[in-house]
Amino acid sequence: MxxxxxxxxxxxxxxxxxxxxxxxxxxxxxxxxxxxxxxxxxxxxxxxxxxxxxxxxxxxSRAARGLRGRSFTIGVLLIDIRNPFLPEVIAGVNGVLAPSHYQAMIGVSDARVQLETSLIESMIDYKMDGLILVAPRLPSEIIAKLASEIPIVAVGYHDAGATAFDTVNADDQRGAEIAVEALLACGYRDIEMLSLGEREGHQVSVVRQREIGFRRAMQRAGLGSSASISKIPIAPPKREETMRKFLSRKNRPRAVFCWSDLDAITLLSLAMEMGVRVPEDLAVIGYDNSSTAALGLVNLASIDQSGRELGQVATRTLITRIEGRTSAEHIFQIPSLVSRGSLIRSSNAKGA
Amino acid sequence: MxxxxxxxxxxxxxxxxxxxxxxxxxxxxxxxxxxxxxxxxxxxxxxxxxxxxxxxxxxxSRAARGLRGRSFTIGVLLIDIRNPFLPEVIAGVNGVLAPSHYQAMIGVSDARVQLETSLIESMIDYKMDGLILVAPRLPSEIIAKLASEIPIVAVGYHDAGATAFDTVNADDQRGAEIAVEALLACGYRDIEMLSLGEREGHQVSVVRQREIGFRRAMQRAGLGSSASISKIPIAPPKREETMRKFLSRKNRPRAVFCWSDLDAITLLSLAMEMGVRVPEDLAVIGYDNSSTAALGLVNLASIDQSGRELGQVATRTLITRIEGRTSAEHIFQIPSLVSRGSLIRSSNAKGA
DNA sequence: CACAGAATGTAGAACGTTCTCCATATAACG
DNA sequence: CGTTATATGGAGAACGTTCTACATTCTGTG
Structure with a gap:
């Protein structure tokens, strides 16, 4: 030197x-x-x-690189970092990226769509090489327009008709069916779904897909007429209130399918407080198989959509698009049941 | 046009x-x-x-901006995205940044120190304007060296002697003292601490600080000689095993202070499985006051260090440094007790 | 009215890469 | 040996900003 x-x-x-x-x-x-x-x-x-x-x-210098060519960075956009499902997705993304020369940068948008767009634009302005959007709330046309500027893969966004960007999803309809089938197999007929409040639900969202699956499975079992869905608000004060109301309803169903572990776990807690026994009085099944659900204290049966795998697949898909693919891909994964104590008293099911 | x-x-x-x-x-x-x-x-x-x-x-273009001047982006480095404490910190950061023209980009490093360094370097190479490191595992000298290239604030890193970078911490010694005092107030004298395995523990880490606080509070109560600390490995198979062993010890203490809710909650679950009643047989207090601790099912007393506030303060501190401050600042916050059912059977304490 | 000083706007050189030509050296072939 | 193809290395123009240094135009003041 x-x-x-x-x-x-x-x-x-x-x-x-x-x-x-x-x-x-x-x-x-x-x-x-x-x-x-x-x-x-x-x-x-x-x-x-x-x-x-x-x-x-x-x-x-990544800055200089970005100005001229590739920046070797891919952006990951998360809404609502609190959902315990997301760390798994990140882990999947990082796992695939680690041996490559790419790196992930994560942006967290809270509820506002405004912020979501501006964060995506920032990532474009950084000349990132591609974007993974997790459960975006943007309409398909907007994503398509952004996709003309940068390769995009959407995770948890059901739009199999999209031509401008790829999607990677667990089959949420099928997941809901599996949940219902599990409840039916335990002998419950009086089943209700706890879903997310109106606000969030464009047709493409995972929540609506799960509702569709729920209805179809109920129909198939000849229970189509009694298949009712309650909407739980997302914000704290109303949220618990609505759940309490649900639990104290005289015509409360025998079993309930929650769109997310997040709600299912809160429901379990409130049930305990209010003296509603699970599963004797009310069987509960959640969605996401989050780490909290697996705790002995919680013991919540849940539908597992491996977030890690979703993250891995999304990343691989994105990279092939960055490297030239132009036709859209829409990938599905089949979720699976993880049976636990919230489903039935004593069964052959695994779990404590 | x-x-x-x-x-x-x-x-x-x-x-x-x-x-x-x-x-x-x-x-x-x-x-x-x-x-x-x-x-x-x-x-x-x-x-x-x-x-x-x-x-x-x-x-x-952020890329071009970064090449010449400010990029109006601040980088946040997280280790272990699974810790439920971190989303709060992020929320705090985003909250402060939202009205400004700055934006946060988050990098997630898993366990490896190697990746941690390279992620920080990437952020420097992106010409980010400043960095918030959350619970970094890097030695102080390395952080100091990096700080000569970019303004840095470390959160959850106790190094009040650092001159090259700022630190923002909850007072972890005091937090541990508060936990012990709470247990003492309930009448327990036979108290043990469950801490983190050797690997992680440089003196600057929050864990070691909590150990110091634990010892001091015990000493002060005249229990210095019996103040023992057990180390729980961080990795899954050994972790549960060690906890089970602890729970079935014949000389098991009457009360336990866990360095983190993460461990405390797993401990509660295992205790339930093994028929150890909480709090009758064993009182438990955790640290972080995570959202899971607050669940009725879990009902874990915990020390609250507002992650959100930590994130806010760190961000404000970083911005003043970006805008010219050169002297180091070391900020402390006092944590507080959130009493819940895992502490004592029926008390005046709040919580279900 | 002359002139200093402030206020306003512009040219153009960075910043650190990538990448498209070119120039040259070497190999292959008849 | 001449000609063409191929392999190797380099010059230099982008990329989209920021920011210094300078030119010009306005003030106000004696």
């Missing part, structure tokens, strides 16, 4: 591609070629350059 | 600062000045430019 180089390091000046080029005695273009392992690089050149990079501890 | 402009929009060409300048009939520099609301802009000019921006829907 030359004296000049050492001074540079001490001065804390940035080591740029130019520093590396000078140090290796080659051109800037040559270094760039090696970095991107582009065509037309001899072994000798490659060695010189990689040595120089190593020695100087050079890291390319 | 000129015909040329419309064509550009249709072709989906990026609207750049140059487009805006041409459309407003001013120079590029003028537009830039307006954007940054720099000195030397007349009302007339500002109006022309903002109109043009509005009309063309111009958004500055």
């Amino acid at each position: 030359s004296i000049e180089d050492k001074q540079r390091l001490q001065r804390n000046d940035r080591v740029t591609i130019r520093t590396v080029a000078k140090h290796a005695g080659v051109s800037v273009a040559a270094v760039s070629k090696v970095m991107r392992n582009a065509y037309g690089v001899s072994e000798g050149l490659r060695a010189k350059v990689t040595d120089a990079i190593e020695e100087l501890g050079y890291r390319p | 000129s015909i040329e402009d419309k064509q550009r929009l249709q072709r989906n060409d990026r609207v750049t600062i140059r487009t805006v300048a041409k459309h407003a009939g001013v120079s590029v520099a003028a537009v830039s000045k307006v954007m940054r609301n720099a000195y030397g802009v007349s009302e007339g000019l500002r109006a022309k430019v903002t109109d043009a921006i509005e009309e063309l829907g111009y958004r500055p």
